[in-house]
Amino acid sequence: MTTTGWKHPPDAARGHGTGAERKAPGAGPALRNVLGAPLTVRAGAELAYCLAGFPLALAGFLPVAVFLALGAALTVSLLGAVLGLLLIVTAIGLARALSAVHRRLTAGLLGERVPAPARTRPAGGAVARLDARLRDAAGWRSVAYVLVKLPVATFGMYAAGWWLTGLIDLSAPLRWAVFGRRDMPTIAPLPVGGGAPYSTSFAGTFVAAGVGAVTLLTAPWVTRGVVAVDRWLVRALLGPGELAERVRDLEETRALAxxxxxxxxxxxxxxxxxxxxxxxxxxxxxxxxxxxxxxxxxxxxxxxxxxxxxxxxxxxxxxxxxxxxxxxxxxxHPPALDDGLPDALATLAARSALPVELAVDVPERPTPAIETIAYFCAAELLTNVIRHSGARRAALRVSTRHGTLRLTVGDDGRGGARAGDGSGLTGLAQRVRTVDGTLEISSPAGGPTTVTVVLPLRA
The missing domain is CATH 1.20.58 (Methane Monooxygenase Hydroxylase; Chain G, domain 1)
Structure with missing residues (x-):
């Protein structure tokens, strides 16, 4: 059947209780996430990334900065111009090599796999090859990353200091019990600054332990903030670049088409x-x-x-x-599309073996190619719902916004839909990519499943 919207049944019918009761279960996982953050694999990997990044950043910054400074100084003189340019080219090559190490480190510890930019293959004489290497945009981005990496890595060591401070403070009662009272700080200096206060009693060491626990709970988030900045720099400076990425994406979508x-x-x-x-x-x-x-x-x-x-x-x-x-x-080309996408989708929903609740708001008609892709996506997704989801009903919603067509198919089935080898969802994703569209899947185990296709209105 077709309607103008999809209304969910009352919460009580679904067995979820009142709004206050629904919010309570969310507090438990959130609290567990905060308390367990220092013990997660992700926190450990990010801490290891900060610790490994600083010596690598320091070892890379010094030679690249020296070669660049000497090269720039020599190029202003007539006799040393050639040597200066060679030093600059050497700095670019060294930065490219260091960037490859940083990409591997990022992939190994953070799972951030950034494709390497294409290597320059200059041809011609010595002057032409030198000019090509000086114009290497990816090489200069690598130089920028190597130079910026040092201050970022310094903040990474600062973030690692939160872990060390927290551990020292947390161990204050144990240190007092083992070593006795000493003329040494019982509470380590906080990374935010300040002195190191003393405890004059064993009971005071538990205050230090409390400070250490809070510091340890905060440390993963400080580390994550520094790593997030580094991730952005790696994607922006060590990848192939937006233009090259766009060209490669266009080549892939053209091949798919x-x-x-x-x-x-x-x-x-x-x-x-x-x-x-x-x-x-x-x-x-x-x-x-x-x-x-x-x-x-x-x-x-x-x-x-x-x-x-x-x-x-x-x-x-x-x-x-x-x-x-x-x-x-x-x-x-479905004949139903001759009268427009809304009528075609209404016909498709009416012929479905499952009840389909339809909501279409398309005031501006897309181009025929977009209408055809949207229609076939809707047909394929509804077929998947009928064959694989075990759902009792489905919903199809289509709207336009900011120059895009948004098509969403949802169901109340068992969930677990994934795009992979041999999956029809993979074929749909490839089809929508040919017009710069996207396909997003939300299908947790147990459902519900929602698949969203976003297409441009013009193609």
């Missing part, structure tokens, strides 16, 4: 050869046999019953051939 068109042509050829062509050949044979049974003009028909059977067979083959050709044409 070509492969999709070739597959469509092969399917049309196969369907015509194995379907309509066979029917038409059978039709021609039936008509030839019927003509032979009729005999010459004016002669009586020897076997009228057999002629009638042949004509009936020819009629049946002609009807089936027309049906197959009509289905083939509908697969290329």
């Amino acid at each position: 070509v492969d999709d068109s070739a597959a469509l042509l092969r399917r049309v050829e196969r369907d015509l050869h194995d379907g309509a062509q066979v029917r038409l050949v059978a039709l021609a044979l039936s008509l030839d046999m019927a003509r032979e049974r009729l005999g010459a003009d004016g002669d009586p028909v020897a076997d009228p019953g057999r002629v009638r059977q042949l004509v009936d067979l020819a009629h049946r083959n002609a009807t089936e051939a027309l049906t197959e050709l009509r289905d083939l044409a509908r697969g290329l």
Whole structure:
């Protein structure tokens, strides 16, 4: 059935209780996330990244900065210009090599895999090769990262200091019990600054332990903030660059479009050869046999019953051939789209084996190519709901906003939908990419599932 929206059943019917009761369970996981943050694998990896990054940043900053400074100083003099340019090129090459190490470190500890930019392959004479290396945009971005990395890594060591401070303070009662009272700070200096206060009693060491616990709980978030800045720098400076990324994405989507068109042509050829062509050949044979049974003009028909059977067979083959050709044409461009996407989706929802609640708000009509992709995405997603989700109902919502078409298909099934090898969702994602569209899947175990396709209005 079709309606103008999808209203969820009351909370009580779903067994979730009142709003206050629904909020209470969320407090437990949030508190566990905060208390358990220092013990997570992610926190340990980020701490290791900060500790490993500082010596690497320091070792890279010094030679690159020295080579750049000497090269810039020498280029202003006529005699040392060539040597200065060579030093600058050396600094660029060294920065590129260091960037590769940083990318591997980022991938190994943070799981942030940034593709390496294309290497420059200068041709021609010595002057041309030198000029090409000086114009290496990716190399200069690497230089910028190596130079900026040192202050960022310094903040990373500062973030690591929170961990050390927290551990020292947390161990204050143990240190007092083992070593006794000493003229030493019982509370380590906080990373935010300040002196180191003393405890004059064993009970005071528990205050230090409390300060240490708070510091340890805060440390992962300080580390994560520094690492987030470093992640952004790695993506922005050590990757192939926005233009190169865009070119590569366009090359991939163009290849996908070509492969999709070739597959469509092969399917049309196969369907015509194995379907309509066979029917038409059978039709021609039936008509030839019927003509032979009729005999010459004016002669009586020897076997009228057999002629009638042949004509009936020819009629049946002609009807089936027309049906197959009509289905083939509908697969290329659904006739329902002639009246626009809303009417086509309404027809699709009405023919669905599951109840589909429809909400369409498309005041501006997209181009035919976008309408076709949106229609086939909706058809494929509803088919997946019927075949795989075990849902009792589905919802299809389409709207336009800020020059994009947003299509969402949801269901109340078992969830667990994933895009992977052999999945129809992978094919949909590839199809929408050919027009710079995106496909997002939200399908936790147990459901519900929501798949959102975002397409430009023009293609």
